[in-house]
Amino acid sequence: xxxxxxxxxxxxxxxxxxxxxxxxxxxxxxxxxxxxxxxxxxxxxxxxxxxxxxxxxxxxxxxxxxxxxxxxxxxxxxxxxxxxxxxxxxxxxxxxxxxxxxxxxxxxxxxxxxxxxxxxxxxxxxxxxxxxxxxxxxxxxxxxxxxxxxxxxxxxxxxxxxxxxxxxxxxxxxxxxxxxxxxxxxxxxxxxxxxxxxxxxxxxxxxxxxxxxxxxxxxxxxxxxxxxxxxxxxxxxxxxxxxxxxxxxxxxxxxxxxxxxxxxxxxxxxxxxxxxxxxxxxxxxxxxxxxxxxxxxxxxxxxxxxxxxxxxxxxxxxxxxxxxxxxxxxxxxxxxxxxxxxxxxxxxxxx
Amino acid sequence: xxxxxxxxxxxxxxxxxxxxxxxxxxxxxxxxxxxxxxxxxxxxxxxxxxxxxxxxxxxxxxxxxxxxxxxxxxxxxxxxxxxxxxxxxxxxxxxxxxxxxxxxxxxxxxxxxxxxxxxxxxxxxxxxxxxxxxxxxxxxxxxxxxxxxxxxxxxxxxxxxxxxxxxxxxxxxxxxxxxxxxxxxxxxxxxx
Numbered sequence: 001x002x003x004x005x006x007x008x009x010x011x012x013x014x015x016x017x018x019x020x021x022x023x024x025x026x027x028x029x030x031x032x033x034x035x036x037x038x039x040x041x042x043x044x045x046x047x048x049x050x051x052x053x054x055x056x057x058x059x060x061x062x063x064x065x066x067x068x069x070x071x072x073x074x075x076x077x078x079x080x081x082x083x084x085x086x087x088x089x090x091x092x093x094x095x096x097x098x099x100x101x102x103x104x105x106x107x108x109x110x111x112x113x114x115x116x117x118x119x120x121x122x123x124x125x126x127x128x129x130x131x132x133x134x135x136x137x138x139x140x141x142x143x144x145x146x147x148x149x150x151x152x153x154x155x156x157x158x159x160x161x162x163x164x165x166x167x168x169x170x171x172x173x174x175x176x177x178x179x180x181x182x183x184x185x186x187x188x189x190x191x192x193x194x195x196x197x198x199x200x201x202x203x204x205x206x207x208x209x210x211x212x213x214x215x216x217x218x219x220x221x222x223x224x225x226x227x228x229x230x231x232x233x234x235x236x237x238x239x240x241x242x243x244x245x246x247x248x249x250x251x252x253x254x255x256x257x258x259x260x261x262x263x264x265x266x267x268x269x270x271x272x273x274x275x276x277x278x279x280x281x282x283x284x285x286x287x288x289x290x291x292x293x294x295x296x297x298x299x300x301x302x303x304x305x306x307x308x309x310x311x312x313x314x315x316x317x318x319x320x321x322x323x324x325x326x327x328x329x330x331x332x333x334x335x336x337x338x339x340x341x342x343x344x345x346x347x348x349x350x351x
Numbered sequence: 352x353x354x355x356x357x358x359x360x361x362x363x364x365x366x367x368x369x370x371x372x373x374x375x376x377x378x379x380x381x382x383x384x385x386x387x388x389x390x391x392x393x394x395x396x397x398x399x400x401x402x403x404x405x406x407x408x409x410x411x412x413x414x415x416x417x418x419x420x421x422x423x424x425x426x427x428x429x430x431x432x433x434x435x436x437x438x439x440x441x442x443x444x445x446x447x448x449x450x451x452x453x454x455x456x457x458x459x460x461x462x463x464x465x466x467x468x469x470x471x472x473x474x475x476x477x478x479x480x481x482x483x484x485x486x487x488x489x490x491x492x493x494x495x496x497x498x499x500x501x502x503x504x505x506x507x508x509x510x511x512x513x514x515x516x517x518x519x520x521x522x523x524x525x526x527x528x529x530x531x532x533x534x535x536x537x538x539x540x541x542x543x
Contacts, residue, residue: 111377128377178382179417186421219421226424230416240420289425291371327370334366340359343367 009310012090017309020318023081024306026053027350028325036332037344042067045333067333074326078319079131085315092200096312099193100319104133105160106189110182163188180232183223183240190216194244200312207305207313214301216245217274218294224255224264225290246271295348299324303351324348357440361433368430372423379415387411388438395450400457402450407442 010017028036032052039045042065046058057073058065086097108129115125163185190212197208220241227237238256241247247255254267268274277293288296298320305317328347335344368375389410392403419427 114378114382125377179420183421222422222424223420226420227417232417232420289371291423291425295371331366331370334363334369338359338362338366340363343363 013093016085016088017314020314024318027321028052030349039336042333042337067330067337070333071330078322082132093312099196100316101132102189104130105135106185108133110178114178187240187242190242191244203308203311204313207308207311211301213245216242217247220247220255224258228260299348299350321350354440357437361437364430364433368423368426371426372419375418378418382414385411390442400454402453405442405446
């Protein structure tokens with residue numbers, strides 16, 4: 001039904017949507033970024049951040065102020081907001097939030113498994129896990145030796161269970177396979193998320209599906225680009241491409257055959273959305289890299305998500321924009337602390 | 352290339368990589384096992400001092416090839432290159448530093464020996480030499496003086512005996528003994 005979104009959404013999720021829009025209005029503007037770029041020390045940065053929505057989040061920090069402390073505090077603030085939203089959500093928004101955290105959970109699981117292989121203590125690893133990806137069985141990950149043990153003993157209760165179906169052929173967990181495993185899990189996760197949004201229908205599907213398609217294609221491009229010159233074979237590479245993007249199936253097949261950047265560019269000539277992105281990539285250290293171009297496009301799409309109402313995509317968009325803002329602030333802080341101001345304007349602005 | 356600039360460049364590329372790829376520090380720390388760049392020590396002889404020289408060599412494959420496969424791989428590759436350059440410079444610096452310290456030690460030791468020889472050994476020997484020479488001179492003088500004294504004494508004795516003889520001769524007690532050669536007639540000859 002066309003009108004169902006307007007009619008029913010606000011009943012369950014209206015409060016949260018209002019809250020998230022208020023938070024979005026508190027993101028740093030261009031003027032704030034200009035102020036931050038002109039700071040000379042990290043203390044100035046802290047003073048400037050106090051006037052924005054961040055408030056006194058660094059108030060309890062002892063000297064000296066380092067970039068990693070800023071990063072940790074910002075992440076803690078984001079997690080606080082995210083948990084608040086999540087705790088107040090109802091279905092189907094809470095499943096949506098669960099899907100959002102799966103990405104971070106995958107990273108945490110890979111971290112814990114590789115640490116368990118090296119016989120490291122679980123306490124230290126837990127401290128390094130991404131807080132948004134916490135799940136209750138985290139401490140038990142180190143008792144498993146092989147992936148099947150891991151699956152049956154630990155992960156079958158978590159939302160990650162279905163994603164492991166495709167990866168059960170990995171018998172040994174050495175370094176090569178850890179990364180491949182991580183990317184395979186992420187591929188299954190992305191496809192499951194995409195199907196969930198699509199089934200949900202309505203405005204959510206209209207907003208989230210293009211974003212997730214772009215994410216899938218972006219991963220395919222980056223994996224291809226980074227696997228030139230490594231041991232990853234073409235078939236293994238193709239197995240890592242998520243299939244929920246615009247490139248499926250022809251583009252992915254062509255990408256799997258690509259040997260260098262020029263061939264990738266030729267594949268892209270068939271797809272109107274990505275062609276201008278690749279044109280904008282500069283050469284070497286002067287211009288933007290492919291990753292920067294992709295980040296800008298993602299930011300643009302996330303901002304556009306806020307132009308529609310009554311859908312779950314605003315939460316996803318807000319989290320991603322917040323993360324980009326954190327990366328920007330950390331970048332500016334690093335440039336200031338290392339006194340290397342030449343590239344300080346290479347952050348991705350959020351319009 | 353200056354060490355400071357290389358380190359600065361490397362630290363900055365670390366910031367860039369963190370910006371694009373997120374936080375990969377835990378992945379790196381978890382997967383550490385064997386070192387990829389190792390160092391061999393050779394011996395080098397400079398002016399008689401053996402100095403260790405370090406040279407680096409690569410061993411094994413890059414175990415972080417696939418890190419950042421999903422994001423930031425390019426920045427990570429640049430980061431690896433920058434830090435590899437920094438490590439090479441560090442190895443060179445370490446070689447220079449050890450040779451500096453070793454040479455410094457050697458120079459100090461040599462200096463001490465030179466000072467000791469110059470201010471202790473040589474004066475001692477010189478003093479010994481001077482003493483020996485003085486002794487020999489003295490003995491020679493003693494000998495000379497002894498000889499002179501004996502000559503004097505002999506002369507006095509001789510004069511004394513001559514005067515005695517003269518006195519006796521004058522008193523007529525002593526005649527000159529017959530001179531065999533001066534005799535014209537020889538009594539013992541029977542026939543002439």
